[in-house]
Amino acid sequence: MRMVHAGVVPTERALGYSLAGLAVVVAVTVPTVLLFGLGRVFTGAVLGAVLAVAALVALFKRDAVVLTEQAIHRRTPWSVTDIEWDRVVAGRFGLDERSRWSLALDLTAGAEPHSELVLLSIPPVSGPVSGAYDLRKREQINEVRDILRHKKIPVTVLPDIAAALEQHWQIAPPTR
Known part of the structure; x- marks a missing residue:
């Protein structure tokens, strides 16, 4: 992988x-x-x-989050934090505070208290892929969905988001 x-x-x-x-x-x-x-x-x-x-x-x-087979690496320009996959409780694809679609992982307590790790934040999908940005976000959703399925991480998706992803971008909802 x-x-x-x-x-x-x-x-x-x-x-x-x-x-x-x-x-x-x-x-x-x-x-x-x-x-x-x-x-x-x-x-x-x-x-x-x-x-x-x-x-x-x-x-x-x-400044990125890198998902690998072994762990999740949260990188900033000055540090790297490794998060083991066994700390991931679940994922959710919902609305964030700015009405964007956000795919986040819920983590159990570790070095920091219970937290979430946001993997993607995109504007709501309302039509077919129309440019490089949409295409890259569609690829990212598929890649994240595949690794979460492989790791058997359950993902909750709001019905409106699932329907729009399937209708406009022809991708199955990012659930296991």
């Missing part, structure tokens, strides 16, 4: 990453202007923006 990449970057961390990207732009632009003069503001800003984009891509790529 292969690795499945999932995970949702929390808003607070995404804001921190954005501020780090802005800091990179400033950290490159200011020295460029100081060294080469006011005529190089645009050059410094473009170079800073390119480096900021590279930094943001690295930060967001590193």
